[in-house]
Amino acid sequence: MAQVLLVEDDPFLSTLLKNRLQKEGLDVLLAKTGSEALETLKKSQPDLVLLDLILPEKSGFEVLEAMTSEPQYGKPPVIIISNLGQDQDIDRAKQLGVVDYFIKAQISIDDLVQKIKNYLSTALKQ
Numbered sequence: 001m002a003q004v005l006l007v008e009d010d011p012f013l014s015t016l017l018k019n020r021l022q023k024e025g026l027d028v029l030l031a032k033t034g035s036e037a038l039e040t041l042k043k044s045q046p047d048l049v050l051l052d053l054i055l056p057e058k059s060g061f062e063v064l065e066a067m068t069s070e071p072q073y074g075k076p077p078v079i080i081i082s083n084l085g086q087d088q089d090i091d092r093a094k095q096l097g098v099v100d101y102f103i104k105a106q107i108s109i110d111d112l113v114q115k116i117k118n119y120l121s122t123a124l125k126q
Helices: 011-023 034-043 060-069 087-095 109-125
Strands: 003-007 027-031 048-051 078-082 100-103
Touching: 003 011, 003 034, 011 027, 011 109, 027 034, 034 048, 034 060, 048 060, 048 109, 060 078, 060 087, 078 109, 087 100, 100 109
Parallel strands: 003 027, 003 048, 048 078, 078 100
Antiparallel strands: none
């Protein structure tokens, strides 16, 4: 079973996404802050990280920078799910190695879940 770390501080969205992903047969770990995300990454090796950028304590960018520079966090692929949609934010995230970037207002939960499943099925076959 694929494991996903969902890093999202919005309680409604995190519950909705977690439930949908679990229905699809995924094991979902939940972190509500950037610091919590890094703590979780130290203990587990998820197959994918779904990362919001605007988070309490540490931003998603700070989490990405820590993951890039410190081997203790492993190298799981990261998909950004954020309200930040400016080119500079997307470019910065891609420079930090994210595999995809979705703007919350521009994608439905159904489409997002499908894209996550598609990504995992491709990545786990390799």
